[in-house]
Amino acid sequence: MIQTWIAEGRIEIDQARLLTLYAAWLMDNVGNKAARTEISAIKVVAPNVALRVIDNAIQAHGGGGVSDDFPLAAMYAGIRTLRIADGPDEVHRMVIARRELRRYAESGADAWASSGAWLMGAGPRAADPARRLGRESVLRVVSRYWPATGCTPPAAPTFPTHPR
Amino acid sequence: MDFEFSPKAAELRQRLVEFMDERIIPAEAIYRQQMEASGDPHFHPPVIEELKAEARTRGLWNLFLPHATEWTEGLSNLDYAPLAEILGRSPLASEALNCAAPDTGNMEILTMFGTPEQQDRWLVPLLEGEIRSCFAMTEPAVASSDATNIECSIRRDGDEYVINGRKWWISGAASSRCKVAIVMGKTDPDAPTHSQQSMVLVPMDAPGLVIERALPVFGYQDREGHCELSFNDVRVPVTNLLGTEGGGFAMAQARLGPGRIHHCMRTLGAAERALELMCRRVVEREAFGKPLASQV
Numbered sequence: 001m002i003q004t005w006i007a008e009g010r011i012e013i014d015q016a017r018l019l020t021l022y023a024a025w026l027m028d029n030v031g032n033k034a035a036r037t038e039i040s041a042i043k044v045v046a047p048n049v050a051l052r053v054i055d056n057a058i059q060a061h062g063g064g065g066v067s068d069d070f071p072l073a074a075m076y077a078g079i080r081t082l083r084i085a086d087g088p089d090e091v092h093r094m095v096i097a098r099r100e101l102r103r104y105a106e107s108g109a110d111a112w113a114s115s116g117a118w119l120m121g122a123g124p125r126a127a128d129p130a131r132r133l134g135r136e137s138v139l140r141v142v143s144r145y146w147p148a149t150g151c152t153p154p155a156a157p158t159f160p161t162h163p164r
Numbered sequence: 165m166d167f168e169f170s171p172k173a174a175e176l177r178q179r180l181v182e183f184m185d186e187r188i189i190p191a192e193a194i195y196r197q198q199m200e201a202s203g204d205p206h207f208h209p210p211v212i213e214e215l216k217a218e219a220r221t222r223g224l225w226n227l228f229l230p231h232a233t234e235w236t237e238g239l240s241n242l243d244y245a246p247l248a249e250i251l252g253r254s255p256l257a258s259e260a261l262n263c264a265a266p267d268t269g270n271m272e273i274l275t276m277f278g279t280p281e282q283q284d285r286w287l288v289p290l291l292e293g294e295i296r297s298c299f300a301m302t303e304p305a306v307a308s309s310d311a312t313n314i315e316c317s318i319r320r321d322g323d324e325y326v327i328n329g330r331k332w333w334i335s336g337a338a339s340s341r342c343k344v345a346i347v348m349g350k351t352d353p354d355a356p357t358h359s360q361q362s363m364v365l366v367p368m369d370a371p372g373l374v375i376e377r378a379l380p381v382f383g384y385q386d387r388e389g390h391c392e393l394s395f396n397d398v399r400v401p402v403t404n405l406l407g408t409e410g411g412g413f414a415m416a417q418a419r420l421g422p423g424r425i426h427h428c429m430r431t432l433g434a435a436e437r438a439l440e441l442m443c444r445r446v447v448e449r450e451a452f453g454k455p456l457a458s459q460v
């Protein structure tokens with residue numbers, strides 16, 4: 001059990017950190033507006049991850065964990081407020097879901113999503129500058145690792161353009 | 165995208181880690197003694213000022229602003245993020261580096277929208293770490309997670325604005341060093357939804373501004389204090405308007421972007437510290453014949 005807590009803690013903290021760095025990168029390179037989904041996402045993820053880790057750490061400390069001999073109890077109280085302050089979790093999830101759904105309110109999006117082209121970011125999301133950059137970095141990764149597969153990389157990778 | 169530390173971030177990170185190990189973490193016990201001895205949960209312990217002076221001489225000061233300004237070089241969000249995570253390891257660190265909320269967001273807003281007079285009066289002392297500030301949006305009477313609900317009245321009367329309303333959870337307001345509030349309210353309740361609100365700078369000693377109480381969090385009274393404030397015919401000159409009339413909502417949005425990166429990275433720093441405490445504890449403590457770390 002204790003090893004599971006430790007492993008889960010390591011996994012979740014590292015996931016949350018990467019997502020946060022990605023949001024920071026988007027803000028620096030594309031702008032705060034393009035990073036709205038990611039900014040809301042980290043606002044939900046980071047406090048929830050931290051609360052799980054702290055709760056497990058309290059449990060592992062036994063009675064000491066809930067006292068003020070260790071900083072864990074105060075940390076828990078402080079971080080619990082972050083699920084409310086500066087926008088409750090539910091509001092951030094609403095922002096993310098609305099932005100995600102908006103893409104499907106446009107006609108023609110469904111057919112596109114099921115065509116497989118979304119894999120390379122060419123679907124409805126491609127209209128978003130952040131997604132376009134995402135696609136370009138996939139391209140960079142593809143071209144960097146392509147030689148290792150023994151295949152010849154396409155001279156200029158081509159992508160289907162959005163039908164509309 | 166590349167998450168490698170830039171040379172600048174790597175260098176600052178190294179300096180910050182040393183500062184944390186050499187000064188901040190050892191200061192936690194002193195901080196606690198000074199707070200307990202004072203008997204005042206909102207006391208400003210001298211150890212904080214010592215840490216601030218030291219941080220400044222080490223070039224670890226005002227690192228939070230993402231854009232270059234007249235006063236600071238600017239550090240990208242990606243460069244600041246790993247520093248914020250380290251700051252999150254101790255509740256003393258952010259203030260020691262003058263990188264603590266809500267001042268960071270307020271200073272950012274003042275660099276972007278403040279007039280030169282407002283910057284001289286409020287921004288410069290904030291950047292110098294001489295005063296603190298608060299941001300007053302949330303209200304007890306309305307669901308404030310929907311900012312369009314905010315109903316505090318900011319009515320123009322000649323050369324002045326008259327402010328009436330009640331706010332709560334205003335972090336930082338309990339400190340005697342908090343000298344100014346950025347107050348969000350409605351200047352035009354009949355305008356389109358997102359243009360009704362404005363922000364005004366209100367000195368904390370303005371007549372009619374009353375600190376009603378500091379709210380506890382799970383029974384803890386935080387040092388900065390989360391206060392309920394009432395505004396009873398508080399008057400400020402119209403020159404205290406921040407940005408434009410009706411621009412409050414948009415400025416509130418702008419204020420939150422980088423702040424979220426800071427908060428999240430600090431939170432992950434706290435999570436790292438909790439994980440570390442857990443690991444240390446379970447390797448050194450035994451139950452049922454083996455270390456807790458080896459229990460299934």
Ligand SMILES: Cc1cc2nc3c(=O)[nH]c(=O)nc-3n(C[C@H](O)[C@H](O)[C@H](O)COP(=O)(O)OP(=O)(O)OC[C@H]3O[C@@H](n4cnc5c(N)ncnc54)[C@H](O)[C@@H]3O)c2cc1C
Pocket residue numbers: 001002059060061062063064066449451452456459460
């Ligand atoms: C509010 C409160 C009131 C209390 N009142 C009393 C009282 O009146 N009298 C009294 O004598 N004591 C009292 N206690 C103490 C309480 O009984 C102990 O805290 C409890 O028995 C755990 O012991 P410990 O704190 O030493 O934790 P530890 O024994 O150090 O255990 C720490 C953690 O290790 C893990 N662990 C331990 N064994 C195993 C295992 N076999 N497998 C997997 N994981 C394991 C658990 O997660 C556990 O929480 C009280 C505690 C609290 C918080």
Ligand SMILES: Cc1cc2nc3c(=O)[nH]c(=O)nc-3n(C[C@H](O)[C@H](O)[C@H](O)COP(=O)(O)OP(=O)(O)OC[C@H]3O[C@@H](n4cnc5c(N)ncnc54)[C@H](O)[C@@H]3O)c2cc1C
Pocket residue numbers: 081084085086087088090091094266298299300301302303306307308309310332333334335336381390
């Ligand atoms: C420690 C602390 C410090 C704070 N500091 C400040 C500060 O310095 N300045 C300031 O102005 N404010 C501050 N706040 C206030 C904070 O920003 C608000 O509490 C927050 O915005 C939520 O507003 P509310 O409390 O009115 O909750 P409400 O808006 O009443 O929401 C209550 C609950 O309703 C649910 N809910 C709301 N909207 C939705 C939705 N769309 N979908 C689903 N569920 C929903 C959520 O579960 C939410 O938690 C602070 C709060 C805390 C706890």
